[in-house]
Amino acid sequence: MAEWFQDNGLLLGLALLDGLSSAGLIFLVAVGLNLVFGVLRIVNVAHGSLYAIGAYAAASIGIFLAGLGLPDWASIPTLVLSAALVGAILGPLIERFLLRRIYAQEEVVQLLVTFALFMILEDVQKLIWGVQPIHHDTAMKYLGTIDVPFGADFIPFTNYQLFVLPGFAVVTLAGLAWFLRRTLTGRVIVAVTTDREAATAMGIDAAKVFLLTFTFGAMLAALGGALSSPTAALVPGIGAQTIVLSFAVVATAGLGQIEGAALTSLMMGLGRSVAVYFEPELEVVVPYIIMVLVLLVRPQGLFGVIETRRV
Amino acid sequence: MRKIEPILAILVAAAMIVAAIAAPWLRFVLTIALAKGIAVMGILLLLRAGQVSFGHALYIAFGAYTVAFLAPRFGDAMILLPLAALGAGVLGLLIGLFVTRYRQIFFGMLNLAMAMVFYSLLEKLYAITKGSDGIRVEIMPIAGQALERVTYEWTIFGIALGLAFVLGFLLRLYLASPMGEALAGIKTRETRLEFMGVPARGVLLSAYVMSAVLGGIGGALIAMTSRHVTPLLSYWTSSGELVFIAILGGAGGVLGPFLGAAAYELVRVYAAASFADAWQMILGSVLLLVILFAPGGLWGMAARAIGGRGR
Numbered sequence A: 001m002a003e004w005f006q007d008n009g010l011l012l013g014l015a016l017l018d019g020l021s022s023a024g025l026i027f028l029v030a031v032g033l034n035l036v037f038g039v040l041r042i043v044n045v046a047h048g049s050l051y052a053i054g055a056y057a058a059a060s061i062g063i064f065l066a067g068l069g070l071p072d073w074a075s076i077p078t079l080v081l082s083a084a085l086v087g088a089i090l091g092p093l094i095e096r097f098l099l100r101r102i103y104a105q106e107e108v109v110q111l112l113v114t115f116a117l118f119m120i121l122e123d124v125q126k127l128i129w130g131v132q133p134i135h136h137d138t139a140m141k142y143l144g145t146i147d148v149p150f151g152a153d154f155i156p157f158t159n160y161q162l163f164v165l166p167g168f169a170v171v172t173l174a175g176l177a178w179f180l181r182r183t184l185t186g187r188v189i190v191a192v193t194t195d196r197e198a199a200t201a202m203g204i205d206a207a208k209v210f211l212l213t214f215t216f217g218a219m220l221a222a223l224g225g226a227l228s229s230p231t232a233a234l235v236p237g238i239g240a241q242t243i244v245l246s247f248a249v250v251a252t253a254g255l256g257q258i259e260g261a262a263l264t265s266l267m268m269g270l271g272r273s274v275a276v277y278f279e280p281e282l283e284v285v286v287p288y289i290i291m292v293l294v295l296l297v298r299p300q301g302l303f304g305v306i307e308t309r310r311v
Numbered sequence B: 001m002r003k004i005e006p007i008l009a010i011l012v013a014a015a016m017i018v019a020a021i022a023a024p025w026l027r028f029v030l031t032i033a034l035a036k037g038i039a040v041m042g043i044l045l046l047l048r049a050g051q052v053s054f055g056h057a058l059y060i061a062f063g064a065y066t067v068a069f070l071a072p073r074f075g076d077a078m079i080l081l082p083l084a085a086l087g088a089g090v091l092g093l094l095i096g097l098f099v100t101r102y103r104q105i106f107f108g109m110l111n112l113a114m115a116m117v118f119y120s121l122l123e124k125l126y127a128i129t130k131g132s133d134g135i136r137v138e139i140m141p142i143a144g145q146a147l148e149r150v151t152y153e154w155t156i157f158g159i160a161l162g163l164a165f166v167l168g169f170l171l172r173l174y175l176a177s178p179m180g181e182a183l184a185g186i187k188t189r190e191t192r193l194e195f196m197g198v199p200a201r202g203v204l205l206s207a208y209v210m211s212a213v214l215g216g217i218g219g220a221l222i223a224m225t226s227r228h229v230t231p232l233l234s235y236w237t238s239s240g241e242l243v244f245i246a247i248l249g250g251a252g253g254v255l256g257p258f259l260g261a262a263a264y265e266l267v268r269v270y271a272a273a274s275f276a277d278a279w280q281m282i283l284g285s286v287l288l289l290v291i292l293f294a295p296g297g298l299w300g301m302a303a304r305a306i307g308g309r310g311r
Helices: A002-040 A047-067 A072-097 A107-129 A138-143 A159-182 A184-194 A196-201 A206-231 A238-253 A258-278 A286-297 B005-022 B024-048 B057-070 B077-099 B104-124 B149-176 B178-195 B200-226 B236-249 B256-274 B279-293 B297-306
Strands: A145-150 A153-158
Touching (some): A002 A159, A002 A184, A002 A206, A002 A258, A047 A072, A047 A107, A047 A138, A047 A206, A047 A238, A072 A206, A138 A159, A145 A159, A159 A258, A184 A206, A196 A206, A206 A238, A238 A258, A238 A286, A238 B104, A238 B236, A286 B104, B005 B024, B005 B149, B024 B057, B024 B149, B024 B178, B024 B236, B024 B256, B057 B077, B057 B236, B077 B104, B077 B149, B149 B178, B149 B200, B178 B200, B236 B256, B236 B297
8 A cells, every 4th residue: 555655655645636626617617507407307418518619719709818918917807807707698598598498398308499409509619719729727826836745745736626627616616505595596596496486476576596507507517617727628528538437426416415415516527537547447427426426325415305105 | 081091001012102203312311211210219119108318319320330241141132121120129129128217308318328328439449440430331132133333222212111111010019009009008197007007018018119129220221322431420410310200290190200201301402412511400490390380290281271179
């Protein structure tokens, strides 16, 4: 065991750091999906498209502004603002003109509407941004790297991935927890999640809550995409990859659970990156193994609440 | 409507044969459509119980790879087809024992997880599966007869059409049987079904195994027709495609899957030929239009045109 650590310790350290940063990204996307599912009861397949569009938009806005002479430090706020812009435009558009028409429909139909939207947006991305990889990493380069001490050695790692990504995830988690539990709007959202009928009967405007929640969820997806854009080249298909992982997180965490989503993202992020370094064949499989194991023991998800069966 | 269904089926089959004679490339498209239609009947079965599997591409891929692996050893379609069906059935039983404990989103996502695990195994175990390059399937003898290409393609088309008829007929019998009615009871109110002493899980499990067998047969036919199998057969978008076809065709009768599959494949071929970069967008838009304006699918439209009810 000790020998193994001597040989693989550095690799393990790198895997853990990598896992932390990818867990941050997974959380941002999955918590948005979970929130939307909790309130609207729709599994939004197009959430992955919002992630991809957020990433592409952030990269092109970044490249455009850099051409105008934007200082390097401003590239990080630019990422956040682009994400907010994407969410604020696409969120209301999708909710008002598409989802609102199908709330009364069957679950499978709702799922398919978002699947159709996903297919459409997938080609929209190709038409706007083409199929060539796009890369804009000013934000990551600006922050430089840090030597993380690990045992007797040092692991060089980018500050952006070590601090910014997990930082955003932690701030989002804390902010969401505060917002949902301490503010009136947040508590209204929780009320609609718990019992839509009762909440509406109390005079809560469900339509408004739906619009608000969906827009917010869209912003979180776009934020995940925007923050990921400096770390890797953008190619078609990133939306499809992201959404399946987020599905796994949501089902494992339990529906509508934000702390559950955080813990699950951490498990899956770490599990996946450890797999990347030690058993690369297993990388894609690890999240699903975690999901199956969790659901075997807790069929309602890690933090899920058992619903009473109606007779 | 139920009475004229067999007549309609014969008309549709006749139209398919005429189309396949008129244009050789249509023979290929329609064989694939028939194969997918057979697999979509399995989705229909689960939809009857109100459950959406977002991972049935697993059984298609399993059937297809069974053919690809075993073709060099038992190179005869008449042996490979039952083998693929049997294998998919056994796999469906194993996975079904686990996933039928869950409902709604958990059911859908666990199926998705299984399909994605299979996808990544196919892609990563290069030594066995040749990874994303896929495996070529040579023209194989059918019932001991070595055939040249055109005869072979016609024979596979004939087998697919025959199987579609036989399996469609059996499915119709099943849906009208007490077991089939119990399946619909799972959707309405599972608890009451159990109060009546009907083992709901067993009913769902048997339907799940049947749907896996149908998927395996469809996959085997796809491998024999396209003569090339890749891991993409198991990707989650392929599973989405199956649910897409089920809704496009309409969940009312057993003809729905075939109408849906034929329409889907034709739209896809035309869209891919005329708008190479936007075929997904066109398919997505078609799906949206059908859901928003023709809720019963193509079958429902046909039923209304004739003057009966969709169900």
